[in-house]
Amino acid sequence: MRAMIKLALPLIALAMAMSCAKSREKTITWAVGKDPAGRHQAMIEEFQRLHPGVKVKLLEMPESSTSQHDAYVTYLAAGDKSIDVYSIDIIWPAEFAQAGWLLPLNDALASPEREDFLPGPLAGCTFRDTLWAIPWFTDAGMLYYRADILGKNHLKVPDTWEDLLKQASFLSKKYEMAGYVWQGQQYEGLVCNFLEILWSCGGELFGDNGQPLLTSKEALKATGIVKEMFNIKASPLGVLTYKEEESRQLFTSGQAVFMRNWPYAWAISQDTAKGSAVAGKVGMAPLPACLGETSSSCLGGWNLAVSRFSRNPELAKELLLFLTSYDSQKDFALKGGRLPTRISVYQDPDVLKLNPHYKDFYNSFITARPRPVRPDYPRISDFLQIGLHRIFTGQVPEDKGLLSLQEELEKSVVKECYQE
Amino acid sequence: MKKIAAIAPYVFAILLLLLIALPFIWQVLTSLMSSGEIASGSSWPKGLYFKNYLEVFSGRYSFLRYIANSFIVSGATAVLSITIGCLAAYALARMRLRHKNIFMLAILSAAMLPQIAAISPLFLILRRVGLLNTYWGLIIPYTGFNLPLAVWMLYNFFRQLPPELEEAAALDGAGFGRTIWHVFLPLAAPGVFTAAILVFIFCWNEFLLALTLNTQESMRTVTVGIAMFPGLYEMPWGIIFAAATVITLPLVVLVLVLQRRIVSGLMAGAIKS
Amino acid sequence: MVGAHRKLPYLLLLPALAVIVLVLLVPLGYCFYLSLFKHSLGTGSHNFIGLKNYIALLSDQRFIASVFRTMLFVAVTLTLEISVGFGLAVMMHSLARGRGLVRAVVMIPWAVPTVISAMIWGWMFNDRLGLANRLLGLIGLIPAPLVWLADPTLTWMAIVIAEVWKTAPFVALIILAGLQMIPIELYQAAEVDGAGGFQKFRLITLPLLWPTILLALLFRTMDALRVFDLIMVMTGGGPAGSTEVLSLYNYKTLFSHLDFGYGSALSMTLFLLVMFFSLVYVRIMVRRAI
Structure with missing residues (x-):
């Protein structure tokens, strides 16, 4: 018996050491509707390259808004800590914020930077003067x-x-x-x-x-x-x-x-x-x-929000800013076919060269309105x-x-x- | 004249089967059309267009993995439900038991709560015991939802068997386990087999729990796998129907093969003992 | 030994009961607990209000209408399913050859995931591309294409057809299993006594099949009362809310209104409704057993 304990002790020590080493690598999880062009993985890899020691786990869901809503409501109502960043439909920010499921992002996206975003999507993410999500890509009739x-x-x-x-x-x-x-x-x-x-x-x-x-x-x-x-x-x-x-x-x-x-x-x-x-x-x-x-x-589109139950909120915000940055949105527009939320990307020569019709979209987007922003x-x-x-x-x-x-x-x- | 009378039921049966299979046939035909053909409303594919099937299996959506997952979950649930169901059904049908009706009703009640109401609490329970994103995390709830059908069907059939069976088995010196395994199961084979198939298919087709409880890609089942094909707005009907055909046809073939094997195997067991 | 023998049946029931406790009792308890609260995440309120949610149900027109729709759905689909299923089972049973193949084909509708079959049927009833309009137009029954899913009556026909198509095989398979359990010696004995086909059916098949038919009815009733996927995918409750059955309303309150208190009260009501019908069946079964 004692021999067994003696034998087991180093093993336990080793296991503990390994788990410590593991926990030093921070992991955040991002739940998002599937991306047919496969750009999510590439963006994550770029983010990980910029943040050594950080691992982003991708949790792809069906793209259907209803399927995502059903699942996210279940997780968030249970205070689930396993997901840090959610991509949410333009009609959810007020609902999720009122339920106490999101972290406010007023400071994360501050003034000069914020003006670069289309006004409609921003309004859709703002409830009681607080920004609850950062517009990621957009849509309008x-x-x-x-x-x-x-x-x-x-x-x-x-x-x-x-x-x-x-x-x-x-x-x-x-x-x-x-x-x-x-x-x-x-x-x-x-x-x-x-x-x-x-x-x-x-x-x-x-x-x-x-x-x-x-x-x-x-x-x-x-x-x-x-x-x-x-x-x-x-x-x-x-x-x-x-x-x-x-x-x-x-x-x-x-x-x-x-x-x-x-x-x-x-x-x-x-x-x-x-x-x-x-x-x-x-x-x-x-x-x-x-x-x-x-x-x-009428505005559609998707936005990124940080879960209130996240264990790494600061890192999650970093990921948000990275995914909504000029470069990421440009990449998404060029290779992923998603429409940017930053006004400046619509003036980017590369983007316009590949997608001349973005001019037409932009004219509608700049005046497009979110549906009532109410919980x-x-x-x-x-x-x-x-x-x-x-x-x-x-x-x-x-x-x-x-x-x-x-x-x-x-x-x-x-x-x-x-x-x- | 006599010949016609002999053939008539078969002609009738074939017509009826065609009618039953019509929507399915249509699904298969649509899965062989390009999206242009589908939108223009053709009812017959111009040529054999297999791209939808290739798309289903193209690396992006490890669909074979989903099929394997569904197989494991559904198979295990079928086996578990029938095993637990047999024990319970035997006790209820063949043994003296007080409050039998209450037990029967209690078991039945597992299929009474709307599933949408069960999702949230099941998520909490399974997270507490660390079974999210595991096969057991689906097998256990599925077993619960299917137990009523398994128990009640087996009960129904066990009860119809003649009362002398146990005595005969006891005379042969068979223990309790062997009596169930070698005497009751084979005699109730049609019921056992049917219950197992119905349970298997239920699990194979379940969507909402599979979506919510197993989020990791490696743990997805086929129905969730199919839900990954539609875009935000875009519905690739051809691919969806191809995927649906891919997951339905093997099921039919499986049943076709199994029903011979299992039924004859069980029967053989019965004759031996 | 005697003591062990007495305990044995309860031991045999134990695994089944354990699973039931886990997947039913805990969720049921949780659901009942929530139903006693005004617990709406959409408005951020959470107060204990006793049975007030249940009282509110009584004056909720939408709830009452959805209960009636559910009942109508159960009555219509059950009648059709049992007739069609019984016919299919007898047909399969009477086939001397190819029973396995026929059974496999009959099983197809049950084997197609509901989400998919609902999509297929939605397509079948599409006004321009749907097969229904084309077939009816071909035989000249309708002068112009019908817009099936924009008309409440036609939509009801569509969902009933889709549901019966899907579940009659379930009934057929169960009844077929029951038919196969009837000892062939009984028929042989009856033939010796000079009984005809119809007499054999009335005197042997039907009485011995009753428990199985009741079983199929019971499970179909329980499932039809909770019908969800099919209607959700095919119509989403439309047109104009005319196919919103109880489980659909329940789903909307829980997952879309995020009204967990009221939604849980709706779930409990649906549970009790299923329980009530099950009790009726069980009573009939017990009577017949005596």
């Missing part, structure tokens, strides 16, 4: 059109909803194809599509004190535009069952004249290997607006998705539907959320 068809018919690219509807209706009849396709299924995308119309008609979802404004004349006008799309067959009814890909497939296979979609659709529309039948025939523009109002698109946004969105879909599928008339949505929001959302 764009109008895609068939330049060849518009050209043949001597039509100019529509910049009002009225023109868009007229042209879409006319062209869809003439060519027996779909006119304007967008995302109208009952899901988050429907809210984006609706807000774009509402904002570009001068409307707002919430007033300054946080009261919902769904009974405003702008809201009625916005729902009216959507109803009119179906009435004059500018959009097929099927739009109410489409997400991004269903509408994208119609457009890139040459079966639709106009489409609202995110920038990702541009690359596919130019790529015959991906089955595009419209390569070289497509144009891009900001979304239309009501007459006399300005176009407005209860997911609940609001849930109500809007159902309520708007009820109106658009014709279950209720517009005014009645908006009124009951307004009441629903007033009752269950506002009171709870603004009692601080």
Whole structure:
């Protein structure tokens, strides 16, 4: 027995020594949606080269926003320490901050540096005057059109909803194809599509004190535009069952004249290997607006945040700054196809040379707006998705539907959320 | 005339099977199309387009590893559920037991809580015992969710067997373990086999727990592996359906091979003893 | 020896009960505990409120509607599944050749992961590219393509078809196993007595098969009450919230509203609902056993 202990002691000592040596190497873990271009690993290696003794573990998740949200909520609600940096959707910062899951980043991204970021994504990451995440790459709704068809018919690219509807209706009849396709299924995308119309008609979802404004004349006008799309067959009814890909497939296979979609659709529309039948025939523009109002698109995009439960918050912040730096964003734009959040990267000659269409994107991004930055946004969105879909599928008339949505929001959302 | 009567059921069966398999056939056909063909709405692939399959197995997504993981987890769960299930079912079906109905209901209740409600507490438990990102971390919860089906099916079949079986086995000098293994299991073979398959497939198809509990790439299962294919917005239907075909077909072949082997093996065991 | 013999059945149950405690009782206890709180991360509140979440459920229109939808879903799908599953099982059982192959084919729908089959069915009912519209158009049943998933009634038909397609094989496999367990001697004896095909079915097959049918019904009821993946992927609860069943509403409160207190109360209610139906089945089973 004693012999065994004697034998074991050096082994234990050795094991302890080894574990000490190991713990001197700091490890941080980064949870992020999978990157098809495989740039994450390259960026991590560069970061590790700059920070000897630091190891970054990559935890790749499905890219689907819902899958990531479900998993992250489970980890964070359990106070999980195993993940230091999360990449989060533009609609989560307020929610996660309110739940006490994130570290404030006001000091990490200070003034002159901060001004280089697009205002929209920054606003989306700012809740109660505090920055909770650093914008990493961005997205916003764009109008895609068939330049060849518009050209043949001597039509100019529509910049009002009225023109868009007229042209879409006319062209869809003439060519027996779909006119304007967008995302109208009952899901988050429907809210984006609706807000774009509402904002570009001068409307707002919430007033300054946080009261919902769904009974405003702008809201009625916005729902009216959507109803009119179906009435004059500018959009097929099927739009109410489409997400991004269903509408994208119609457009890139040459079966639709106009489409609202995110920038990702541009690359596919130019790529015959991906089955595009419209390569070289497509144009891009900001979304239309009501007459006399300005176009407005809804922001998407992803941001990087540090978990409150991180054991190495300072190192995690370092990683954030590295990933959102000019060089990293440029690399991501050139090799990863992700759209930068830094204004300066849009002026980079290399970037513009490879991606001349970034100019078009930039014009939309600079005015793009985040969805309401409120911790209860997911609940609001849930109500809007159902309520708007009820109106658009014709279950209720517009005014009645908006009124009951307004009441629903007033009752269950506002009171709870603004009692601080 | 007689010939027609003999063939008729088979014709009917084939038609019915085609109808059942239609969506699956469509899935396979779509997996053989390029994204352009899919978007233009063709129903038949122009040529055999295997790129989707190559994409599934291209190094970026170690898909074979996911298949192996799913195999280990599902197989172990099936074996564990049937083993534990046999013991419990034997006690419930063949032995004198007080509060039998309460036990039956207690076991059944493992399949009553909505799984979404169980995720958070399971995560906490498994983290406490250090089983996150391990095979056991999935096997244990899966066994729990499937135990009701295993126990109840086995109970149902054990109960139908004639009461003289134990006496005969005892006369032969067989102990308790051997009685179950050599007498009961073989006689209940159709039930055991069916339960094992159903459990296996349940685990093979589970997504939410696998996504949340095993985050490391080396531990991912096939359903999570498939979820890695869609982009933020982009849905590579061809690749997704190719992956789905890849994980469904082996299952069908496996069952086809196994059902002969296992059933005949078990039967042979029964005859021997 | 006698003492050991008496304890043996409980020992045999022990592993099963241990697993149940771990994966059911602990989560259930946790869930019940949370349901007693106003515990919403979205608004940052956390107060003990007793049973108030449950009381609030009673006046929650959305909850009540989702319960009705769940019941409707269970009733419709169960009727179809049992009929189709029973038919399939009898067909497979009556085949003299190729039973193995047929069984493997029948199993396919059950073997396709729900997430995928929901995507496939979503595609099948796509208004422009879907197979459903093309087939119906081909035989001239519809003049113009239907927009299935934008219409509540059509969407319900679509999800019921998808669910029955997926789960009838489960029922068929269980019933087939039950059919195979019936000793062939019984039929032979009946034939000696001069019983016809229908009489054999009514006097031997059906009574002996009842426990198995009830078993299949029980498990299908429990699963249909908790149906989630299929509807989540196919419709997300739409159009206009018309397919939002209880588990979907539960999911939204827990994971999207982050209202853990109220969401846990919903989970507990769903648990109790499943428990209630299971008790009904168990009662029927016990009666029949006597």
